[in-house]
Amino acid sequence: MNAPLRSHPLPTTWPKHADGEPATLVAALARNAADHSDRVAFRERKYGVWQEQNWREVLEEVAAIAAGFEARGLTPGSALTIIGDNRPRLYYAMLAANMVRAFPSPAYPDIPLDELIAATRHGAPTVAVGEDQEQVDKLLELRAKIGRPTTIVYDDKRGLDSYDDAGIVSFDQIIAEGRERLARDPGLMAELIGKAGPDDVTVLLHSSGTTGLPKGIPLRHKNVTRGVLNAAQSGYFRKNEELFAYLPTAWVGDFVFTLGAGLMMVATINIPERQETVMHDLREVSPTFYLAAPRAWDQMLTRIQVGMKNSTPLKRWLFDLFMPRAVELERKRLAGGTPTLAEAIIDRIGDLMVYAPLRDYLGLTRAERAFTGGEALGEDTFLFFRALGIKLKQFYGQTETCALTAAQSEGHVKLHTVGRPMAGVELKIDDSGEILVRSPSVIDGYFDDPEGSAKAIIDGWLHTGDAGLIDADGDLVVLGRVSEVVRTASGERYIPNFIENRLKFSAYVRNVAVMGAGRDQLTAIVCIDFDAVGHWAEEHRISYTSYADLSQKPEVATLIAGVMVHVNKLQPEGLRIRRFVNLHKDFDADDGEITRTRKLRRNTIETTYAPLISALYSGERETVFDAAITYESGERGIIRRTLTISEVPL
Known part of the structure; x- marks a missing residue:
């Protein structure tokens, strides 16, 4: 450690907000x-x-x-x-x-x-x-x-x-x-x-670049400091x-x-x-x-499930006895119900014997505030961690708002909302269904991009590009990107990302792309979660050698079809997925298929997998796909894969 500069007395003045808090x-x-x-x-x-x-x-x-x-x-x-x-x-x-x-x-x-x-x-x-x-x-x-x-x-x-x-x-x-x-x-x-x-730029971040070159997003000191203070006030x-x-x-x-x-x-x-x-x-x-991002919570849940399968018979019995009861009790609480005396006693015993040790195992014993954001978190995962005693909540924001727009608060947690606006944040939905935000944490423009700035920020309101609605309680529901609103051949409007997020609520689905714009039905390209599906396969004594091999197992196709059936029940008749294919690999940022923050680059996927998409709509049962790969040497090659196309049971 370097010797301290004790000859330099610390300054006693610095830039401040009107309330005396530091402004940078x-x-x-x-x-x-x-x-x-x-x-x-x-x-x-x-x-x-x-x-x-x-x-x-x-x-x-x-x-x-x-x-x-x-x-x-x-x-x-x-x-x-x-x-x-x-x-x-x-x-x-x-x-x-x-x-x-x-x-x-x-x-x-x-x-x-x-x-x-x-x-x-x-x-x-x-x-x-x-x-x-x-x-x-x-x-x-x-x-x-x-x-x-x-x-x-x-x-x-x-x-x-x-x-x-x-x-x-x-x-x-x-x-x-x-x-x-x-x-x-x-x-x-x-x-x-x-x-x-306060008006100086404190950091230059970049958008995900899903539709072109990433935009430079300059957050100023006043955006971050005031945004954090407002969030603390909330x-x-x-x-x-x-x-x-x-x-x-x-x-x-x-x-x-x-x-x-x-x-x-x-x-x-x-x-x-x-x-x-x-x-x-x-x-x-x-x-x-x-x-943590939703995928991290999913991975944490998988880690617990795998750990319990490999633990002692007594621990497995206790876990299987108490956790389902805890999940149902949490579901009851979120619906406004109150535990009965018997439920409260069982919950207390479960906490002593199961939930508290698991919180300690995860390192979240002191996590009074735990959050997830960026995309929707699966209902099962969300309920599990709340049942475990971790008060997990959703938040909503963009880089342009310092990620500080809305969040759930204890006592006002719902499964399908992202909460209410934070202190100092104004939020409204325009006639097209787009979410608009105005607050001290919102940037005043993109870096060296006056045209993009003029489109995104009008009269101080940030046009987020997200579609949403505000429910009767004042909670925000995010549906997906406004730009992704598309229509089927019959004219039904839908947002692919909204359906994709519902599919990814399953631990077995890591990534998915839903197609259907201008078509008579919806189909999907699915990337299985290798860890979760691999663990499932081991439990069911299904042998496999690789991701590609596992993805094409008939039993795995049946497993994913079950996920599709569950989501289809929540969809209107005309917006149900009818056919899907399990891809031989996950979507990869290095291949340009997703961004570094794991958002789909839909145009790239539709171009790369055009032959596969055609097969999904042609009625084929399987198709041969030539997959481009890049070796460690930098050389590119082709691997031919035979992929099975599955029907979703009605």
């Missing part, structure tokens, strides 16, 4: 260092040991990085590219960029070069941060293609000792250079803390939270819910050793606030 993330950092200097700010598990830094130490390191960045040419209004997993110094680099009135622009760690070129076209970043050798190599490739970044800063030095490329420098060196500047200039610390204003954040930083740093959920809320709420931000140890480290942290 840098101001929040300075406030925390001044008022909560010894409180643990960041905790990182490294080599199996949790290492801590308090708020004062973090401020001093961030200021040193900022001074070093500035000396290396990071200028106001420019972007700082950041690629890597969650690491303290990557978060510090984001704040350091803000200190010099620049802004971080994080990218997903697995982003391919062509997408990285698109993601770095905004803000002309000449300085970049790569977590390790893999990311440095990627940034060097980027430089060879477009001539920048000229300076590449790395955190993990393993494998980089022999690199002699110009401009590659370690964080340790940047910090040392920055500390020298701070030591020479006693007023530099206060200057760096006061530079950024009860979604509390002071001194224990947060768990494992979400992708390029996702708005990580920047706002981890870094933004961490700073504004004086939280402790816990960082796992690596992605492979997330579940183990989660149990050691036991956060008070936990956010």
Whole structure:
């Protein structure tokens, strides 16, 4: 640990909102260092040991990085590219960029070069941060293609000792250079803390790019700070939270819910050793606030189910005895019912013997607030975790709103809504059924895109592109994308994504694309969940060798047909799926079929699988599909697959 800059008294003034709260993330950092200097700010598990830094130490390191960045040419209004997993110094680099009135622009760690070129076209970043050798190599490739970044800063030095490329420098060196500047200039610390204003960009994120090049989405300090404060006023954040930083740093959920809320709420931000140890480290942290995507909750449920199947007969018997009762009791509560005395006693016994141990096993014993968002979560999964005593809730938002638009609150949880608007958020549905949002957390426009900004934001109202409705209780129901409203040949309107989400409520369906625009019936291409279906196959003594082999088993086709039948019961007669095919692989972001946030690129799927779609509508029982693959060498080839087409029972 570097020696503290004790010769530099901490500033006592910084940009503030009218209510006295910090108006920038840098101001929040300075406030925390001044008022909560010894409180643990960041905790990182490294080599199996949790290492801590308090708020004062973090401020001093961030200021040193900022001074070093500035000396290396990071200028106001420019972007700082950041690629890597969650690491303290990557978060510090984001704040350091803000200190010099620049802004971080994080990218997903697995982003391919062509997408990285698109993601770095905004803000002309000449300085970049790569977590390790893999990311440095990627940034060097980027430089060879477009001539920048000229300076590449790395955190993990393993494998980089022999690199002699110009401009590659370690964080340790940047910090040392920055500390020298701070030591020479006693007023530099206060200057760096006061530079950024509420209207400055605090981070540049990007849209998923489902229909073209990703849009640059600049969140300003006022958007994030006011948005978090409004969410806290509504009860979604509390002071001194224990947060768990494992979400992708390029996702708005990580920047706002981890870094933004961490700073504004004086939280402790816990960082796992690596992605492979997330579940183990989660149990050691036991956060008070936990956010996960629907697929992560599904995987957690599968993990519990597999664990129980492999446990002792007594534990399996207790699980099978209490969990179904707990789920039905939770369903009753959500419907407004009150447990009988007998139900309450059984629930209490179940908590002592089953639910509490499982919460501890997951690391969610202290998770007073647990959320899911981004897409719909399956009803069975949602009910299971609430029955377990984890008060899971839905939230709704976009990157353009700092993901802070609406959320469920305890006592007002429904299975098919996303809750009510947060404090300071106005929400309405226009004549076309589109959801419009106006709030302090809404951006004022896209980066260098006046045309796109004018279309999306009119009179301060963000046109979200989502279709929805507000029910009688004031809860928002999200139906899908307005642009995805299509009609069948008979003229029935539907949103494919709404049906797809219902299908993905099943643990056995990982991805699915529903077709039917201009057709006389609906069909589907299904990507099975390999873990869930594989576990099901093992239970039913069905042998298989690979994803492709498992997907084409007749028993698996029957299993997925059952999912279709269940969803069809919820659909109007003209909008029921009649035929489907289980694909030989999952949709892949590297193949352009889905985005990094797992949203379908429908145009790509319809082009890539055009022969398969034709077979679905031609009445064929099976079809031969030539699948393009890319080998590790970069060479492309073709693998011929015979795929079975199944009918959905009426």
